[in-house]
Amino acid sequence: METGTLYIIGTPIGNLEDITPRAIRILNEVDVVFCEDTRVTRRLFERHGITTHLKSLNARTESLKIAEVLDLLKEGQSVAYVSDAGTPTVSDPGSQLVGSVRNEGIKIEVIPGPSALTAALSITGVPASEFLFLGFLPHKKGRQTQLKEIAQTKRTVVLYESTHRIIKLLNELEEHIGERKVCIARELTKIYEEVLCGTPLELRGILENDPQKQKGEFVVVISQ
Template sequence: MLYIVATPIGNLEDITLRAIRVLKEADYIFAEDTRVTKKLLNHLEISNTLYRYDEHTKQHQVENIVNLLKDGKTVALVTDAGTPCISDPGYEVVDEALKEGIKVTPIPGVSAMTAAASVAGVSMRRFLFEGFLPKKKGRQTLLKSLANEKRTIMFFESPHRVMKTLKDIDSYIGNKNIVLIREITKIYEEIIRGTAQELMESLKDRTLKGEFVVIIRGNEQEPVKERVNKYVNMKEEGEY
């Protein structure tokens, strides 16, 4: 069995009872950074065998993991924080395991994407998730392609690039309402809202730390009052 285990993104209390049990029972745990995961395992008093699985080791570790699974071992895959295989390594080993007929089971839990979406105050009924933006090649083209996007747009950004990203949003996407959420579940958790220019002004004299989730309000999102009025009209006309 291959378990894909979600782990806390900050607050260590944000781990499920099932995740704790699976990590305790796994024959092997593969982690993006063993040093980070070791802190969590120590906190949970778990001492199982721990190996590294990241962008630099995945080429040979995929085969190793699949061989362990074929031998009847139980393997748990975790990332540094949150749910694996979204913006972190992991989908390759899941793909290979499924091809080999090995059962893969998700152990759901924290995700920065869904946690940020829940507190943004923006409609998330339809949204586009871009992970991390390209640092150079393709960045401008991608941002320009999002200028007329009707869905809410979400992506991750590092603290040392967030100011440049806000400037690029202002240049290529335009004057949109943006939500910045950083340090989710941690002591200095913060939600900041405004246009790109307003946010740059707010952040310009600050030392920025912690990964950001950037949420851009899509085009043509109906205000709550308009949606309610439309619903009432549809009810009256028997269309709902």
């Protein structure tokens, strides 16, 4: 029996219109779509009239669900995987799944789409021909090591940060990188999209003076 194909599909990072026609077609055609959170992906499906069956596969369950995905693929079914937003495996689940499917010699296709990483680099004006992407810094162990790495590198650095820790990160960056230029991109592609640039101290002041600006998911771009 011919095995099925696993499709890794990029989905919108905010604006639900930011999805390619090919992605919509594949999501309609596959037998099942695995996703981080069925509630999140269902909103995307409702927006585009997609009715394919959804199953959950997130960071907590990825290792447990791989066998199920492999069984479906070996039965000849086609499977898609999407994260809640953006490109799977980039600071999101999916790498274990992709690695396991590849080890079985089963076909994998990528359907490229939005990424907060590249979106932020394109809109901040910071040199982006060469950069270091660190995703979310560790909460505790290893955090200081990565902050020192940021201070020492001569490349642009890109981080992700949450609303709960953005002030803490700016305090740490002030200590480690001083007055290097930093841009924070907030709520990309959404109604309240905003990019702020300055030193860590200046940015902290802006956010502390307006708590509304502390809300949302942040991409932090640190200039060379």
